[in-house]
Amino acid sequence: xxxxxxxxxxxxxxxxxxxxxxxxxxxxxxxxxxxxxxxxxxxxxxxxxxxxxxxxxxxxxxxxxxxxxxxxxxxxxxxxxxxxxxxxxxxxxxxxxxxxxxxxxxxxxxx
Amino acid sequence: xxxxxxxxxxxxxxxxxxxxxxxxxxxxxxxxxxxxxxxxxxxxxxxxxxxxxxxxxxxxxxxxxxxxxxxxxxxxxxxxxxxxxxxxxxxxxxxxxxxxxxxxxxxxxxxxxxxxx
Numbered sequence: 704x705x706x707x708x709x710x711x712x713x714x715x716x717x718x719x720x721x722x723x724x725x726x727x728x729x730x731x732x733x734x735x736x737x738x739x740x741x742x743x744x745x746x747x748x749x750x751x752x753x754x755x756x757x758x759x760x761x762x763x764x765x766x767x768x769x770x771x772x773x774x775x776x777x778x779x780x781x782x783x784x785x786x787x788x789x790x791x792x793x794x795x796x797x798x799x800x801x802x803x804x805x806x807x808x809x810x811x812x813x814x
Numbered sequence: 815x816x817x818x819x820x821x822x823x824x825x826x827x828x829x830x831x832x833x834x835x836x837x838x839x840x841x842x843x844x845x846x847x848x849x850x851x852x853x854x855x856x857x858x859x860x861x862x863x864x865x866x867x868x869x870x871x872x873x874x875x876x877x878x879x880x881x882x883x884x885x886x887x888x889x890x891x892x893x894x895x896x897x898x899x900x901x902x903x904x905x906x907x908x909x910x911x912x913x914x915x916x917x918x919x920x921x922x923x924x925x926x927x928x929x930x931x
Contacts, residue, residue: 705859736916737915737916737917739916739917739918741918747923747924748909748921748922748923748924749860749909749918749921750921751917751918751919754915754917754919755915755917760919792859792860794860794917794918795916796916800875800876800877801876802862802875802876802877803850803862803875803913803916804862805859805860805861805862806859807859808858808859
């Protein structure tokens, strides 16, 4: 039921900048529903990283930023660190499915 | 600090009913917020199951609606999930979460439920 599409994997060297895309449709992002981003370390619950398209909860470093435009969204991590190795998911609401939906997930590897 | 803790059987037989409870601390489930269940099959992304409001109103994922019931016990500050007629496809880590403004900001640690005979 993943209507939000992400690249399966993204990698980068320490210190580099990476971006993770999340492609939606007219029934979620295009219908003006917000996108939220989560980080999931192995064996743990997802952690909210970005909410309402661009906002960071307290404690999330400003190395992480996000944007949303039309039917797409993206998460950027600058100054990549070993601790950033994790799975990342976008999430929104889909009016056609009448359900909260998560992206397919992106595994970030720090080379 | 809001904390959530799932509990329930880790093994359920096919065609049986999965039952889980989420104990909430640091917040009242009677506050004006939604409480949700999310599951994640091994190696896959999360899937939203459904939610319950402090008033008792519920919303369910249409893909699971016919089999799901979410309820709350205000006296124990906890909410529960029942999923009937389970199959191997229901094997997953089940998380309870607090939901606000369409996002999930607090999560339990999750509990693995395996459907097997």
